[in-house]
Structures are given as structure tokens and as C-alpha cells.
Amino acid sequence: MSLAAQQAAFGAWLHRADDTAIAPALADARGLAVYQNNYRGSLMACLAEAFPHTHAWLGDEGFEAAAARHIDAHPPSSFTLDAYPKGFVATLRATWPADPEVAELAMLEWHLSEAFVAADDRPLSPNDLAELDWDRAQLRLVASARLLHFASNAPAIWSALAHEADPPAAVVAETPTAFIVWRADFICCFRPASGAEAAVLPGLAEPRLFAELCEDLAGEHGPDEAVGLAGEMLARWMADGLVVAVIG
Amino acid sequence: MPLPAPRFGLGLRKPHYAEFLAGDVPVDFVEVISENFMVAGGRPRDILRQVRERHPVALHGVSLSVGSADGVDAEYLRRLRSLVDEIEPAFVSDHLCWTRFAGFQSHDLLPLPYTAATLAVVCAGVDATQNALGRQMLIENPSSYVSFAADEMSEWEFLREMVARTGCGLLLDVNNIYVSGQNHGFDPAAYLAAIPFEAVRQIHLAGHTSREIDGRGMLVDTHDQPVPDPVWRLFAEAIARAPHAWAMIERDDNIPALDALLAELDVARALAQTIDADQQVPA
Numbered sequence: 368m369s370l371a372a373q374q375a376a377f378g379a380w381l382h383r384a385d386d387t388a389i390a391p392a393l394a395d396a397r398g399l400a401v402y403q404n405n406y407r408g409s410l411m412a413c414l415a416e417a418f419p420h421t422h423a424w425l426g427d428e429g430f431e432a433a434a435a436r437h438i439d440a441h442p443p444s445s446f447t448l449d450a451y452p453k454g455f456v457a458t459l460r461a462t463w464p465a466d467p468e469v470a471e472l473a474m475l476e477w478h479l480s481e482a483f484v485a486a487d488d489r490p491l492s493p494n495d496l497a498e499l500d501w502d503r504a505q506l507r508l509v510a511s512a513r514l515l516h517f518a519s520n521a522p523a524i525w526s527a528l529a530h531e532a533d534p535p536a537a538v539v540a541e542t543p544t545a546f547i548v549w550r551a552d553f554i555c556c557f558r559p560a561s562g563a564e565a566a567v568l569p570g571l572a573e574p575r576l577f578a579e580l581c582e583d584l585a586g587e588h589g590p591d592e593a594v595g596l597a598g599e600m601l602a603r604w605m606a607d608g609l610v611v612a613v614i615g
Numbered sequence: 616m617p618l619p620a621p622r623f624g625l626g627l628r629k630p631h632y633a634e635f636l637a638g639d640v641p642v643d644f645v646e647v648i649s650e651n652f653m654v655a656g657g658r659p660r661d662i663l664r665q666v667r668e669r670h671p672v673a674l675h676g677v678s679l680s681v682g683s684a685d686g687v688d689a690e691y692l693r694r695l696r697s698l699v700d701e702i703e704p705a706f707v708s709d710h711l712c713w714t715r716f717a718g719f720q721s722h723d724l725l726p727l728p729y730t731a732a733t734l735a736v737v738c739a740g741v742d743a744t745q746n747a748l749g750r751q752m753l754i755e756n757p758s759s760y761v762s763f764a765a766d767e768m769s770e771w772e773f774l775r776e777m778v779a780r781t782g783c784g785l786l787l788d789v790n791n792i793y794v795s796g797q798n799h800g801f802d803p804a805a806y807l808a809a810i811p812f813e814a815v816r817q818i819h820l821a822g823h824t825s826r827e828i829d830g831r832g833m834l835v836d837t838h839d840q841p842v843p844d845p846v847w848r849l850f851a852e853a854i855a856r857a858p859h860a861w862a863m864i865e866r867d868d869n870i871p872a873l874d875a876l877l878a879e880l881d882v883a884r885a886l887a888q889t890i891d892a893d894q895q896v897p898a
Binding site: 368369370371373374375377378381382391392393394395396397398399400401402405406409410413442443444445446447448449451482483484485486487510511550553 | 650653654655656657658659660661678682683684685688691713714715716717718719720721722723725727728730732733736759760761762763764765766798826828829831833835
């Protein structure tokens with residue numbers, strides 16, 4: 368048996384508990400159970416650590432059953448365990464299609480953990496404004512920022528659970544609400560995004576002239592309202608540490 | 616090449632971050648799990664930068680997969696190199712094992728058959744890693760729970776040949792020697808006698824757990840217990856033969872207060888000092 372065949376066979380034992388191919392290659396197969404236990408144990412622990420509030424919302428039985436099904440269906444493919452939790456959101460969505468708050472709670476936890484280790488940035492501050500050449504300077508979102516849309520009140524449930532308060536009952540809104548998730552210094556945050564913000568923020572994933580952003584707002588809200596909106600948003604973004612100035 | 620001085624360290628783990636950041640933890644170096652810091656930015660990388668300002672750092676990986684039949688992963692090496700360039704570690708190490716094949720990642724250190732074919736794969740992986748990092752790698756002997764019918768040599772013979780062919784160093788884990796010795800029925804003393812100690816740059820100390828598996832008692836490398844007496848005895852033998860190796864205690868679960876680990880580290884220091892004194896030749 369080649370090394371490649373042995374490793375494929377060992378993988379089948381870990382992922383599917385199928386030892387038919389690997390056992391004959393071993394001098395003594397009894398220790399295989401240790402590896403199976405380590406493999407599943409580390410993935411279960413990884414999901415539990417990544418989704419503490421989803422776990423609390425579902426309870427041990429529901430969460431662990433969903434985690435076990437996810438591990439059965441999705442072997443890890445990244446060198447870092449930190450990447451493994453991402454796919455669990457889709458598993459939860461498929462498992463509880465009528466309860467969108469479950470997957471959305473997990474989606475929020477996943478994006479907060481992504482923001483936690485996103486690239487460092489130096490956000491634009493009011494002190495920078497006087498120095499900025501607005502004809503050339505472009506703005507972009509900090510690397511940790513992302514815009515999420517929620518059909519449920521998952522952010523309110525998350526906040527209650529994070530503060531060890533009784534969570535509200537799950538509610539599904541008529542229209543989705545947008546939230547911004549980002550990291551300010553080393554603290555991960557989220558807050559609702561206004562309708563105007565939700566419209567323009569996706570365009571700031573890449574550097575963009577502030578003047579172009581104002582033109583978009585003028586097209587949507589009219590030139591008079593656009594000026595006020597742009598100023599309000601820029602002030603809020605600077606206060607939150609949400610945007611970076613890029614000099615072209 | 617020479618880098619002896621610091622000798623006694625601890626693994627940097629989350630429950631002790633605050634104490635290490637506050638400073639004055641009496642260790643000569645710290646070791647971190649490389650993958651925990653192979654991230655773009657944020658708090659983890661900042662903590663490592665701050666700790667690095669106070670202590671020499673050793674990077675210890677778990678996902679290099681030097682024994683993968685499909686070779687080491689170039690993207691993994693690129694990210695490890697980025698961390699190495701920033702942190703300038705004293706040592707970079709990983710394990711004699713495989714963790715990845717054909718896109719599957721085990722996140723557990725899996726055993727290799729000790730054959731000539733495997734040796735060629737491992738040496739190619741070590742060479743590729745040392746070339747990508749531009750420095751020597753240390754490879755750690757693993758704990759294992761199965762052995763292969765196809766084995767053509769012992770683990771220590773495999774390690775000797777790997778060192779001779781690649782010029783890599785060794786990270787000798789004396790707990791792993793004890794655990795594997797109990798599980799496979801070899802004599803740890805014979806293992807130590809065959810190790811090329813001139814290549815040993817680091818020594819790991821850890822604890823293990825006894826489990827009953829299919830009616831058979833096995834030791835499992837859990838890193839959740841204090842270092843037990845048989846492992847201390849192996850350490851005393853190892854540090855006598857590698858007096859310049861950097862030694863440290865690994866604790867990854869059931870993590871006690873920092874003082875408890877520092878007390879264990881004092882035991883390591885005392886053992887090494889006793890041996891140092893014994894080896895002094897009177898004028």
C-alpha cells in the first residue's frame with residue numbers, strides 16, 4: 368500500500384469511521400480509536416468555542432446533534448481550525464429553515480470572530496481631515512468591516528446572551544435589517560446600518576473617491592439631502608473607526 | 616548556528632496572556648503554536664509582538680504536515696514565512712507526522728509508516744520547508760497509538776536518517792518517547808541511546824493520561840497533567856546529553872495557574888543544574 372493510499376485510508380477512518388482499508392495496514396489497530404476520538408473531539412470543541420451564544424440558544428442537545436451532523440458531512444479543509452466554523456452557518460440554516468435566528472446568530476458570531484483577526488488598519492480620524500487632499504484621497508472600509516443582513520432579531524438575542532440576560536423571543540421582521548460588524552482597535556463591534564449606509568458601504572470595500580460616493584447619494588436622495596447625509600455618515604464612520612483614507 | 620543561552624521556557628497559552636503582558640514572568644523564552652498567530656492582524660498578533668519584545672520566542676507548528684504524500688503546502692509555507700520574518704523566532708518546529716492529504720485536514724498529528732519511501736517524502740518536505748523559510752527546521756518526535764505492518768525501521772532510526780539527509784534539528788519530546796514506548800513496547804532508554812543529540816535544539820516536557828481502549832491500557836499524549844516521574848527521569852538523561860537544548864513545559868488542557876507551571880520549570884532547572892555540576896571536571 369502506497370503512502371498516499373494509507374493516508375486516504377486513514378482519512379476514511381477519521382471522517383467516516385470506516386477502518387476497512389486502514390486496519391490491514393497496521394501492526395495493531397486498537398489505537399485507531401484514539402485518533403478518531405481526537406479528530407471528532409477537536410472539531411466539536413472548535414464549533415462549541417466559535418458559537419457560544421448559538422450553543423446557549425439551542426441548548427446542548429440541539430447544538431451537539433447539529434455539530435455532529437456537520438462534522439459527518441464536512442471534513443475540514445483548511446490548515447487552521449479557525450476556518451472550520453464558517454460552514455456551520457449553512458448547516459444550521461438547513462437544519463432550522465423556519466427559525467432563521469439560529470443560523471443568523473451563528474452568522475453574527477462567525478463574522479465577529481473573522482473581524483477579531485482581520486488585518487490591522489489605521490482608521491481615518493477627524494485630526495486627519497485638514498491634511499487630506501480630497502481631490503485625490505479615496506476612502507475604503509477597514510479590513511475588518513462587513514455588512515450583514517438579518518431577517519430575524521438575532522443581534523438582539525446575541526446582545527442579551529452576551530450580557531447574561533434573558534434573550535427576547537425570536538422575531539422575523541417584514542424586511543431584513545442591515546448591520547455593520549467591525550473591529551475598533553481590538554474590540555469587535557456591531558451596530559445597525561442606516562438605509563443610506565447599507566446602500567453605499569458595499570462600494571467602499573475597495574478604495575473610492577469621496578466625491579463619487581456623494582454623487583451616488585445625490586442620485587438617490589437629491590443633491591440637497593446628499594450633502595447632509597455624506598457629512599453625517601463620514602462623521603459617524605470616523606467616530607466608529609470604520610474607514611481608511613487611501614492616497615492614490 | 617550557535618544560539619545556546621536561554622534554556623527554560625513555557626508555552627504561551629490564553630489563560631496566562633495577561634501575566635506575560637504584564638511582564639516579569641521568570642522564563643528564558645516562550646513557545647507559541649504557530650497557527651494561532653498566522654492571522655492577518657488583531658489582538659493575537661499584537662500579543663505575540665508584545666511578548667516578543669520581552670522574551671525570545673520559539674514557533675511550534677501543528678499543520679506543516681511534513682509527511683503528506685502530496686507534499687507540503689506552498690501557501691502554508693508562505694504564511695509561516697511571513698510570521699517568521701516578523702517575529703524572528705529562535706526556533707521553528709513541527710512534528711514528524713502528517714495532517715493533510717488530498718484536501719483533507721485532520722487537525723491531529725497522524726502516524727507515518729517508517730519506510731524508505733516515507734523517509735524520502737519526509738526529507739523532501741523538510742527540504743522544501745527549510746528552503747521556503749531560509750532557516751533550519753526542528754522536527755519533533757510524535758506520540759503514536761498505532762504502528763504499521765510495513766515498518767522497515769524504528770522511529771529513532773528514521774529520525775537519525777532524516778537529520779543526516781536534511782540537516783534539520785530535533786525537538787525531542789521526552790513525554791512522547793515515554794508514551795510511545797509504553798504503547799508500542801520499546802525501551803525509552805534504547806530510543807535515547809540512538810538519538811543524534813548534537814542535533815537536539817529543544818526539549819519538550821508534558822504529561823499524559825492513561826486510558827483503557829479495547830481492553831488494552833494505552834497512554835494518550837493529552838498535555839493535561841503535570842510532568843510525571845518517568846518523564847522527568849527521561850528528561851534528566853536527555854538534558855545531560857543535550858546540555859544546550861532549550862527546555863520547556865507544554866500544557867494545553869486543564870491549564871493550572873502560572874505559578875504551578877513555573878514550579879515545574881524550577882524542577883527542570885534543578886535537574887539540569889545537578890547534571891551541569893556533575894559534569895564539571897575538577898581542575
